[in-house]
Amino acid sequence: MPNTKIKIENLYKIFGRNSFDSIQLVENGMSKDELLEKKGHVLGLNNINMSIEESSVHVVMGLSGSGKSTLIRHINRLIDPTGGKVEVDGQDITQLNVLDLNEFRKNKTGMVFQRFGLLPHLNILDNVTFGLDIKKVEKSIAQGKAMEWLKKVGLDGYEKRYPQELSGGMQQRVGLARALTNNPEILLMDEAFSALDPLIKKDMQDILIDLQKELKKTIVFITHDLDEALKLGDKIAILKDGFMDQEGTAIDILLDPKTDYVKRFVEDVNRSRVLKAKNIMEDQSKVPSDLLSGQKMTLAQETVIEKFIDKVITEKPNLIEVTEQEKIVGYITPQRLSFILQK
Numbered sequence: 001m002p003n004t005k006i007k008i009e010n011l012y013k014i015f016g017r018n019s020f021d022s023i024q025l026v027e028n029g030m031s032k033d034e035l036l037e038k039k040g041h042v043l044g045l046n047n048i049n050m051s052i053e054e055s056s057v058h059v060v061m062g063l064s065g066s067g068k069s070t071l072i073r074h075i076n077r078l079i080d081p082t083g084g085k086v087e088v089d090g091q092d093i094t095q096l097n098v099l100d101l102n103e104f105r106k107n108k109t110g111m112v113f114q115r116f117g118l119l120p121h122l123n124i125l126d127n128v129t130f131g132l133d134i135k136k137v138e139k140s141i142a143q144g145k146a147m148e149w150l151k152k153v154g155l156d157g158y159e160k161r162y163p164q165e166l167s168g169g170m171q172q173r174v175g176l177a178r179a180l181t182n183n184p185e186i187l188l189m190d191e192a193f194s195a196l197d198p199l200i201k202k203d204m205q206d207i208l209i210d211l212q213k214e215l216k217k218t219i220v221f222i223t224h225d226l227d228e229a230l231k232l233g234d235k236i237a238i239l240k241d242g243f244m245d246q247e248g249t250a251i252d253i254l255l256d257p258k259t260d261y262v263k264r265f266v267e268d269v270n271r272s273r274v275l276k277a278k279n280i281m282e283d284q285s286k287v288p289s290d291l292l293s294g295q296k297m298t299l300a301q302e303t304v305i306e307k308f309i310d311k312v313i314t315e316k317p318n319l320i321e322v323t324e325q326e327k328i329v330g331y332i333t334p335q336r337l338s339f340i341l342q343k
Helices: 019-027 030-039 067-075 098-108 124-128 129-135 137-154 168-181 198-215 226-232 250-255 260-266 287-292 306-316 334-342
Strands: 004-015 042-053 057-061 083-088 109-112 186-190 220-224 235-242 243-250 298-300 319-324 325-332
Touching: 004 019, 004 067, 004 220, 019 030, 019 042, 030 042, 030 226, 042 057, 042 067, 042 083, 042 220, 042 235, 042 243, 057 067, 057 226, 067 083, 067 220, 098 109, 124 129, 124 137, 124 168, 129 137, 129 168, 137 168, 168 198, 186 319, 220 226, 220 235, 226 250, 235 250, 235 260, 243 250, 243 260, 250 260, 306 334, 325 334
Parallel strands: 057 220, 057 235, 109 186, 186 220, 298 319
Antiparallel strands: 004 042, 004 083, 235 243, 319 325
């Protein structure tokens, strides 16, 4: 059973004077528009409850004004809540004093921003070591770690350049390397790829997926792009007007949308392009025993349906074995695959 890394309970954020007095109004059903009209307060988050598993990618998505960026800023307490609590490893960070909060931010969390957040007067190497410099890590050690991460994100050889000399995609790689060099347990990514061109955005998504296989960080990823959410998220939370509209796996969201808002989000999604083998696989108990001894096909769990559907049609296997690092982690029957694509 996976451990809960982050637990958010009854979280409210209301912007404005006397905001604490407005929680009761919201609890009694006052809408975001009514609250603004009658009290001059802005409802950012409305009773959010969420458990984020250790080593998972938890995507929070929604349109502009949904509260997703407000939510992520509560996890490292860049914003204080109006009500509720945020626990990390069982500790309520809303109760930390300034000194303990700074230590928490330095050691537990790293953040990657939409607009990169690089310091223009520092070269790439110094930008990446910035967090370690604050922690007073010896310069040679800090630079060694930074170079390792620059290499992993494909930027070795650029360490003496300055941010303005790099493309947007390259700058975002620097931002990711900077966050990872500090070795945080939790990586917070706020619309991190939204400003990038589509092809560069896809490259960054692929880099993140590959890194996560190795690092197994707890990642909270904010986006307004459903395809991105489905590609990256182990679980997806969809916000609307500060309220949690639905939360679940990619398959939950696509096959069982609970509200009209979510239905509109998913109605035009090409499932074969966004769903991976791991999203639709089942354990052995769900597989008819006669299929276990028949003709099989094997594929990696990160493979999207579009990449293997033609092979299934051609080879007609009785069963598809889904693997991670050559270990079987689940199974897909042709009937299951057909159901997913036609539902």
